[in-house]
Every structure is written in structure tokens, then in C-alpha cells.
Amino acid sequence: MKQKRSQRWRSFKALCDSMIDSDPDNDPWDMKDSPQNYTAALALMYRLTRKKAYADKALELMDRISTDLSRYGDPDHQSFYFMGLTYDWLYGYAGMTPSRRNRYHRKMKILSDKFWRGWDRTASGTDSDANLLTGNLHLTFGAALYGDYDDAVTMLDRAWTGWVRGYYVDHGTSNRDTVKAALGGVYFTGMAYFPSTDIVGISGYEMTLKSACGYDVNVKEKALKPFWKNIILSMIALTEPTRRRIADYGSWQDSNDLRNQPWLRRAMILSTYFAERAGYRRIAALGSGYAKRVNIGDYNDYFLEYFYARPDANISDPYRAHLPKIRFARSPDFLLFRDRWGTRARWGIFRGDGSIPMDQQAMDQGHFSLWRGDGYLTKGSRNYEALSHGDFFNTLSIENNCRVNGESCSGTAIFDSQKPARITRHRAVEKPILLAYAMLNADGQWNDSAHETNPVANVKSYRRHFVWWGDYAVIFDRLRTKTAGWSKYRLRALSEPQIDGDTVTQLSANGRYKLLQKTLEPESVVIEKVDERRLWRGVPDWVVNRSERHWQSVIDLPVSTHVNVLNVIQMGDADLENFDPLEHLSSRANSGVRIGDRVVCFARKERLRSAVRYTLHNTIKGMWHLVTDLKPGRYALYRNGKKIKELRVSKRDNTALFKTDEVLPKMTIRLRRL
Numbered sequence: 001m002k003q004k005r006s007q008r009w010r011s012f013k014a015l016c017d018s019m020i021d022s023d024p025d026n027d028p029w030d031m032k033d034s035p036q037n038y039t040a041a042l043a044l045m046y047r048l049t050r051k052k053a054y055a056d057k058a059l060e061l062m063d064r065i066s067t068d069l070s071r072y073g074d075p076d077h078q079s080f081y082f083m084g085l086t087y088d089w090l091y092g093y094a095g096m097t098p099s100r101r102n103r104y105h106r107k108m109k110i111l112s113d114k115f116w117r118g119w120d121r122t123a124s125g126t127d128s129d130a131n132l133l134t135g136n137l138h139l140t141f142g143a144a145l146y147g148d149y150d151d152a153v154t155m156l157d158r159a160w161t162g163w164v165r166g167y168y169v170d171h172g173t174s175n176r177d178t179v180k181a182a183l184g185g186v187y188f189t190g191m192a193y194f195p196s197t198d199i200v201g202i203s204g205y206e207m208t209l210k211s212a213c214g215y216d217v218n219v220k221e222k223a224l225k226p227f228w229k230n231i232i233l234s235m236i237a238l239t240e241p242t243r244r245r246i247a248d249y250g251s252w253q254d255s256n257d258l259r260n261q262p263w264l265r266r267a268m269i270l271s272t273y274f275a276e277r278a279g280y281r282r283i284a285a286l287g288s289g290y291a292k293r294v295n296i297g298d299y300n301d302y303f304l305e306y307f308y309a310r311p312d313a314n315i316s317d318p319y320r321a322h323l324p325k326i327r328f329a330r331s332p333d334f335l336l337f338r339d340r341w342g343t344r345a346r347w348g349i350f351r352g353d354g355s356i357p358m359d360q361q362a363m364d365q366g367h368f369s370l371w372r373g374d375g376y377l378t379k380g381s382r383n384y385e386a387l388s389h390g391d392f393f394n395t396l397s398i399e400n401n402c403r404v405n406g407e408s409c410s411g412t413a414i415f416d417s418q419k420p421a422r423i424t425r426h427r428a429v430e431k432p433i434l435l436a437y438a439m440l441n442a443d444g445q446w447n448d449s450a451h452e453t454n455p456v457a458n459v460k461s462y463r464r465h466f467v468w469w470g471d472y473a474v475i476f477d478r479l480r481t482k483t484a485g486w487s488k489y490r491l492r493a494l495s496e497p498q499i500d501g502d503t504v505t506q507l508s509a510n511g512r513y514k515l516l517q518k519t520l521e522p523e524s525v526v527i528e529k530v531d532e533r534r535l536w537r538g539v540p541d542w543v544v545n546r547s548e549r550h551w552q553s554v555i556d557l558p559v560s561t562h563v564n565v566l567n568v569i570q571m572g573d574a575d576l577e578n579f580d581p582l583e584h585l586s587s588r589a590n591s592g593v594r595i596g597d598r599v600v601c602f603a604r605k606e607r608l609r610s611a612v613r614y615t616l617h618n619t620i621k622g623m624w625h626l627v628t629d630l631k632p633g634r635y636a637l638y639r640n641g642k643k644i645k646e647l648r649v650s651k652r653d654n655t656a657l658f659k660t661d662e663v664l665p666k667m668t669i670r671l672r673r674l
Contacts, residue, residue, distance in 0.1 A: 012306040016045040020057050033071070035061035040082035041303040043089040055093050058086055059100065067110040069118075076130040076137075077197060080111055081204060084140030105149050108141045112155050116167075128178050132201020135162030135175050139205060143212035156213070163205065175205060180223070184329030185230025186336075186351075191238055191246060194231075195267030200304070202227075203270045218278045228274040230329065232287040235268060236318045237327050237336045241345040242374050243294055258294060265291055266301050273308040285314040286321055293317060326428035326436045333423035337436035337468050346571070347371040348473075350466045352423040352440045366421070366440040366464035367393035370473065370515070372571050375508030377515040378492055381532075381548040391535065391552070392544065396477045396565065397488045398459060425628075427653035433624055436468040437655060458485045465628060467600050471572055474593060474600045477565040479557075489555040489565050491517055497553050499527045504553045507574060514576045519555060520584045521566040521591060528554045564604060568593045585614050597622055603629035608654060610673035619660065619667045627656045627671060638670040646674070 019031060019038055031038055042058035045051075062083065069075040087104055090096050115134050135158075142155030166172025173181075179202060187194040209215040218225045238247045245257055246264065258264065272287035292315055319341040326337045333352035338345045348370045369379040380393040391397055421442035429435040442462040458481045465476040479487060491497075497506035502525055504517040519525050532549040557563050570579050580596035589609070592601035594616055601614055608631045616623075632651040636643050637658060647656045656671060 006311055008302070008306050008309055008311075012041070012302040013045065015302045016042055016054055020053055031061060032064075034078060035064040036082055037079040038082070039065075039086040040079070040089070043086040044303070044307065046093070047089055052095075055090055056095060058090060059093075059095050062086055062100075062104060065107060067107055067114070069111075069114055074130070076115065076134050081133070081137045081140040083108055083111075084137075084142075084144035088144040101148065105145055108145065108155075109149075109151055112138055112141055112158065116158050128173070129197035129201065131162060131167055131173065132175050132178065132198055132205070134167060135159050136201045136204035136208070138162065139208050139212075143208055146212075159205075163209075175201070176221070176224070178202075179227055181331060183224070183227055183230065184331050184334065185227070185232070185234035186238070186329040186332055186334040187231070187234075188332045191235065191264075195263045195270075199267050199270055203274060203308075206274060225278050226280075228271045228278060229280040229283045231271045232268070232275055232283050232290070233323070233327070234329060234334075234336075235264070235271075236286065236290055236323065237338075238349075239290075239294060240371060241338070241343045241347055243343065247349060247369065263301065266304055269305055269309050272313060273310065276310075276313075281314065282316070285316040286318040286323075288313045288315045289317045289321075293319070324428070325430055325434065328423070328426045328428065328438070332420075333440075335423060335426055335428075335436055335438040335466070337428075339434055339470055344373055345371075346373075346470055348468060350423075350436070350438050350440075350468070352421045352438075366442075366466065366477075367395050368466055368473070368475070369394075370569070370571065372471075372508070372513045375510045375513055376494055377506070377508050377513055377571055379494070380492065381544055381550075391488075391490060393490070394492055395490055396462070396464065396479065397490055398462060398479065398485070425653045425655075427655055427657075429657065434470055435624075435626065435657070436466075437626065437628070437653065438466050439628070440464040440466070458482050461606060463606065465602055467626060469598050469624075471570060472595050472598055473569040473571075474595075475565075475567045475569070476591065476600075476602045477563070478602075478606055479563040479565075480606060481561050481563075484559045484561055486559045487557050487563060489519075489557060489567070491553045491567075493551040493553065496551050497529060499529055499553060502527070506551075506553075512574055513571065514574050515569060515571050516576065516579060517553070517567055517569045518579065518582070519565070519567050520593060521564050521586070522558055525555050525557075528556070530554050564591055566591050566593065566602075568595055570595065581618070581620075583617060585616075587614065590614050594623075597624065599623060599625040601625070601627045612671045613668065615666060615668045617666055619662060619664050621661045621663055623660050625656075625658050625660065625669065628654060630654050630656055630671070631673060634674045635671045636674055638672070640664075640666075640668055641670075647671070 019042065039058045039061045042054045042061070046055035046058065065083065072078055083104065087101070087108075115137060138155045139159035142152045142159060145152035145155065161167070163175050166174040166177075182188055187198070206217050209217060235246070239245070239258075240247065246261065268287050268291045272284040272291070275287060276284035323341070325339060325341070326335070328335050335350040338347040348368060350366065350368045352366065367380050370377045378394055421440055423438045424441040425437075425439040427435070427437040440463065442464075460480040460482055462480070463478045467474040477489070491504060493506035494509040495507045495511070497504050502519045504527060506515050507513065519527070530552040532552060535552070536544060536549055555565075557565060568582070570576070581594070583594040585592035585594065585599070585601055589604055590601050590612065591604045592599065592614065597620055599616065601612065603609055608629055610631045610633075612627055612630070630649045632649050632654065635647045635649060635656060637645050637647055639660065639662070645658070647658060649656050660667065
């Protein structure tokens with residue numbers, strides 16, 4: 001890049017030159033208050049050019065670094081680990097005198113001690129970015145000082161402790177487990193939040209463990225090997241069809257607009273570098289193609305971009321790579337679906353949690369986002385506490401209707417949950433039809449500890465089934481409580497919805513597309529239209545920005561120990577007025593719907609079954625049926641009493657999928673396990 005005078009080289013050199021020429025009292029880089037953030041860039045520039053001015057400036061900044069952590073709001077977010085890189089890269093430079101080495105050693109020792117004492121005694125232990133960056137600090141310090149000072153081993157031990165155990169005595173999360181928690185590539189604190197800080201810590205750990213310690217994560221911990229590959233695939237899948245925005249699904253930090261999230265370029269550069277090192281060359285080429293194809297603005301982290309970028313990288317267009325249209329990402333659990341990779345795709349996300357509690361995260365309960373053309377029809381609200389609040393998403397907000405010592409402990413059970421909700425069943429079909437199905441299982445996530453302030457003792461189980469079929473979506477909720485509790489079904493809208501009995505109509509923000517939702521169960525519901533500006537009047541802007549406050553349609557569900565909720569959605573252009581042929585499949589055993597040429601049938605009770613029977617009227621040619629909640633095994637399929645084929649049901653999804661072509665006034669379908 002230097003020899004070719006590439007744009008990255010010119011930007012990196014311009015950064016270093018501006019730091020040399022800057023006025024200490026008026027520098028744009030804030031070197032006066034945070035000199036540690038720039039030493040490594042200057043040291044690297046010296047190694048590339050051998051011009052003493054860069055090394056001298058780097059040492060000048062090293063001399064200025066303060067060990068007074070009270071100066072910083074988030075001291076762990078400062079790039080103190082650059083001190084270790086600078087010490088190593090300028091080790092043989094004439095200006096790195098023995099007295100300077102000793103001074104820098106003392107500074108690094110003081111900083112390592114302070115961070116160690118702080119994290120091991122007082123930190124939350126679940127702040128992923130702080131844990132990762134702190135561990136990276138101990139690691140780079142120890143690696144740089146090793147062989148010169150005995151306490152370098154202590155620093156390396158601290159780094160390894162963070163990797164394998166974490167930095168808090170009781171509730172710490174190890175940095176290795178932080179990576180495991182995002183192994184599917186859908187980062188749990190929000191894709192927009194991830195590249196800002198967490199990725200620096202993860203990449204720093206991996207690079208330094210291998211280069212300085214001889215510990216190759218890809219070889220020693222093979223379970224972590226797919227991490228960077230999956231980050232690339234998830235960023236591609238989460239970029240909206242317009243290529244202008246990315247679904248950050250919960251991060252308060254950033255706008256959806258890619259132009260306001262330019263650090264995603266750094267994330268993709270790092271991901272392609274490490275994915276290729278792990279042997280995923282084809283996926284790395286897709287990452288390079290993504291970074292070239294998507295205009296993601298400008299950013300001044302020229303150091304990391306230059307350090308990790310490969311000018312000769314292979315480039316593949318990710319949108320012509322025949323990637324799967326439906327992708328299930330495990331840990332955290334996300335179902336991502338689209339009908340094409342073009343800019344007019346129908347697209348969306350159904351999400352669980354499936355990972356450890358971390359940072360702003362609490363447990364989600366089956367939120368879904370739906371996109372059509374170039375506009376959202378429904379989505380969640382980004383907020384600081386991410387998935388903590390049930391009324392910020394399209395969820396069943398389960399209220400905490402319990403009593404402790406005779407006093408009410410009411411509140412939203414989502415906020416008080418303690419374990420992950422998992423997507424325990426999923427099915428993806430792309431040919432000959434397009435279908436995405438998932439079931440969120442939130443059983444056992446409720447915090448019912450008697451030692452907690454607000455234990456949630458009321459919820460026995462909660463399941464949410466979600467089916468996406470192009471312009472159709474079906475959502476079936478099954479809630480069971482110990483005592484008669486209550487809950488609310490919420491559908492968020494970006495424009496004011498219209499409510500007519502059991503039907504909600506809402507437009508996309510640009511007014512081009514329409515969504516119709518009809519509640520089939522419970523019958524005769526009352527739907528309330530809620531203005532979120534009023535709903536969240538007491539919520540500060542830093543938790544949820546005012547631009548994220550829109551509208552909701554809210555159904556108060558019956559006060560009961562057994563609640564089933566069945567909603568069907570149809571999407572289309574703004575002139576959509578009525579549902580396609582709609583038939584409610586309601587019986588003692590079944591809850592389901594036929595919409596157009598699609599049929600979905602669920603079990604009314606919370607159990608798998610080995611036989612199913614339902615009847616349809618006025619059938620048409622080419623109807624597809626999805627029957628859920630089946631025991632695994634081989635089944636016989638009967639139509640109007642005649643056996644027509646046998647099907648196999650997998651334990652992964654517990655569903656049967658089949659097609660009927662007969663045009664009949666009445667059709668009875670029966671499935672029986674053989």
C-alpha cells in the first residue's frame with residue numbers, strides 16, 4: 001500500500017503528519033488529554049519510513065501519558081494497549097533509552113494494577129467491551145515487557161484470567177465466552193455497537209496471543225474458529241436491501257444509516273483479515289466485496305484500517321454469491337430471511353437471545369422486523385438497555401403479576417428475566433417455495449429466585465411460533481402461568497396505525513407499503529392505539545432517542561393461566577385493502593389459519609402430537625401446508641380419507657410440509673404417525 005501510494009496509505013500518513021505538526025493547545029486529535037491513543041500509529045509510521053520525527057513524537061506522547069484514571073469517563077475505552085505496541089516497535093530506537101524503558105514499565109505496571117484491582121473488585125463483569133479492552137491491555141503490556149521485567153508474567157496471567165474466567169469474582173463473563181456468545185455472527189449488543197470497541201479487544205487478543213505468545217486460537221480453540229467468518233455473513237445478511245442501512249437490532253449507539261456507522265468498515269477489514277487467517281478465503285473475499293460495494297462513509301481510525309487491510313485481497317460481490325436467502329444464526333439465536341438479494345427484497349428478522357447476559361442485553365422474547373421494498377413495515381426501537389424492555393419491540397409483553405411478602409412486584413417480566421430464550425425449532429425452505437419457520441422457547445428464563453428484589457414467580461412457559469411466507473407472516477403465542485396473569489401483544493408501527501375491530505392497518509414510513517394484521521385468537525379483542533411519545537414520556541433520551549418513538553397497537557389479553565394468541569399478517573403495496581382468502585382453523589386440538597394458498601396449523605396445547613386433523617373449504621390448486629408441533633418420525637398423509645403419501649418429521653423443527661393441488665369445496669387433512 002505504501003509503494004502504490006494507496007488511499008489508505010495517504011490517509012494514514014496524513015494522520016501521522018498532522019499529529020507531528022499539531023499545536024498541543026489546539027490539536028484535532030485530542031493528543032493533549034489522550035496521548036496514549038496515538039502512539040502506536042506514529043511508531044508504526046516510523047517502522048515504515050525510518051523517519052525519526054515519527055518516533056520522537058511517539059515517545060513524546062508516551063512521556064505525557066497519565067496514570068490518573070479519574071481523568072477519563074471510561075478509562076477502559078482508552079487505547080492504553082498502544083503503549084505496549086509502541087514500546088515493542090521502538091525498542092531498538094536510539095531515543096528509547098534505558099531510563100525511558102524503566103519509566104514506561106512503571107506506567108504500564110501502575111495501569112495494569114489499577115485495572116486489575118478495579119475489575120476484580122468493583123466491576124459488573126458483564127460489560128463486554130470493557131472486559132475485552134482491559135484484557136487486551138494486560139496482554140500487550142505483558143508481551144512487550146516480557147524478558148525485561150519479572151512482573152510481565154503477572155500481566156500475562158491477568159490477560160489469561162480474563163480470557164478463561166473473566167474479571168469479576170462472582171458474576172464475571174470470560175472473554176472467551178463473550179466470543180462464544182456471538183459465534184453465530186449476530187453480535188449480542190448490536191451490530192452497530194460491536195465494531196466500536198468489542199472488535200478491537202477480540203482482534204487484539206487473537207493477534208497478540210498468536211504473534212507474541214504462540215497461542216493460535218484457531219488451532220487451540222477450534223470452536224471459536226468460525227467467529228470472523230460468521231461476522232462477515234451476518235453483516236451481509238443484516239444489511240437492508242437498499243444497501244443504505246444495517247439492522248443493528250438494539251444498539252443505542254448509532255443510527256441505522258450506514259453513512260453514520262463508518263466504523264463498520266473497520267469491522268469488515270478486521271473480519272476479512274482474521275477470516276482469511278482461519279482459512280475461510282471465500283468468505284473473506286465476500287467481506288472485501290461488501291466493503292467495496294457498500295458506501296459506509298469515512299472514519300479516522302486509519303491506523304487499524306491500514307494495519308489490517310490487504311490491498312491484494314480477493315474481492316467477490318456478496319449479492320451475486322448465491323448465499324442462502326434464509327439463515328439461522330445460533331448464539332444468539334436469529335432467523336434472517338429474504339426472498340432475494342436485490343434491492344427490492346422482502347426481508348426480515350425473527351430473534352431470540354440464546355446467549356449469556358452481557359452488557360446492555362437482557363432477554364428477548366421473539367421480536368420480529370418486516371421489510372418490503374425500500375421501507376420497514378414494523379421494527380423494534382433501538383435503546384440503551386437493548387432488549388430489556390418488552391414495550392420496545394413486537395413482543396408478547398408478559399407482565400409480572402406476583403406478590404412478595406404481601407406486596408405487589410408488578411412490572412414487565414422481560415426486564416426481570418434471568419436466562420436466555422432460545423429458538424429451539426427452525427426450518428428453512430427455499431425451493432420449490434420460500435418458507436422460514438422458528439419457535440422461540442422461553443421456558444425457564446423467568447427470575448423466580450426468592451432472593452431477588454422482583455422475582456417473577458408467575459410464568460410457567462412461553463412459546464412463540466413465527467412463520468414467514470413472503471408477503472404472509474403468522475405469529476402464534478402460547479403462554480402458561482401459575483396463577484391468572486395478564487399480558488399484552490404489541491405491534492409497533494412507524495406511522496400512525498388504523499384500527500378496525502380485530503384488524504390493524506399500518507403503512508411503512510415512506511407510505512409506499514401496507515401491512516394488515518388480523519387477530520384470530522382470542523376472539524373479539526379490543527386493540528388500543530398507543531402514542532409512544534406519551535408511553536415513554538418518563539424514559540430519558542439517552543435510553544431511547546425521540547426519533548425512535550412511534551406508534552403501537554396493543555391488545556390486552558385475557559387474565560388467565562392459559563393464553564393463546566394467533567395473529568396473521570399480510571403485506572403489500574399501499575393500495576392493499578383486503579386479505580387474501582382467510583380461514584380460521586379452530587378446533588379443540590388446533591389453532592391455525594389458511595391465507596391465500598398457504599396453510600399453517602399449530603397445536604392448541606403445549607405438547608407434541610402424533611396425529612392431526614383439520615378441514616379446509618374452497619381449496620385451490622397449489623396450496624402449501626405447514627403443520628407444526630409434531631413428534632419426530634414417519635407420518636402417513638390422508639386427504640378426505642385417502643392416503644396419498646408418507647412424510648418424515650425431523651426433531652430439529654417438528655414440522656410437516658406438503659402441497660395439495662385439488663380444487664374442492666371441502667378438504668379434510670389428516671396426519672398419523674406410523
